[in-house]
Amino acid sequence: MKHTIIDASQFELTDKVVAIKRVTKTVKGGRNMRFTALVVVGDGNGHVGAGLGKAVEIPEAIRKGKEDAMKHLVKIALDENNSITHDFIGKYGSANVLLKKAPEGTGIIAGGPARVVCELAGIKNIRTKSLGSNNKQNVVLATITGLSQLKSPEEVAKSRGKSVEEVMA
Template sequence: MRRTIIDTTNLELTDKVVSIKRVTKVVKGGRNMRFTALVVVGDGNGHVGVGLGKSIEIPEAIRKGKEDAAKHLVSVALDENNSVTHDFLGKYGSSTVLLKKAPEGTGIIAGGPARVVCELAGIKNIRTKALGSTNKQNVVLATIQGLSQVKTPEEVAAKRGKSVEEIMA
């Protein structure tokens, strides 16, 4: 994954909890209950991150998830329609998420976990399809992975040694 260090001090991050799971560890004296919170944060302007928090109490797990997500922010390349610049497949584990560019007015056509990531990234027009496993955690991570790999036309043109007009034609 392409990770660039993003300064979070001047970003207004909003967060959404994707899932809260109760996990149990069986020990000699009985069962230890804990909670795992999957949290997505974003500024609505091309930065989004995901984090996992674990604790005995739900609010503490959510807080830890927010902190973890803020540490793992990625940049998303958006076009003039607030959509991705090109179609891409994001993969994580056995989950694959197809991210398709969409014209103005389409809105966010996505399932629950992928929708949260797209909304917080600031994407307004996109079509997605979860392929393979629909495990919430893997779908969120596949979406993040796919969005972080999307390139701008300027990056592609520079890599190929051509102008942006030649690439877009």
């Protein structure tokens, strides 16, 4: 997967906090509490990213997570009904997310973390199924990995040396 850097400043991004965890480190003097925030950002038009922020205070962790997500934006190939171009399985760790193309009017059929990614990416019609691990961080990253590996019909036609009409038939 080729990763191109996308400038986040040229998009009107919205963000959503998927998970906040409290983590504890036991030291000689007691326990040190910190927070980890998983944040997803997207422009609703084919760009989405996820980031992790860690800090002593929750708002600071969310801010850092948002900054990290903006650094990891990916472009997603959408078709004319704001669905994905073909079915795919996204994998990250032991989480697998099945992404299925859906006709106009289906809506977003997805659970929890995968739904947030699809909404912020601007996908209007999709069916997903989370398989394997249900860890929120891994499900979000599996969904984004799967979406970023989708190919448009033009890319498939070019790689096969055929016309778009031949590929779509």
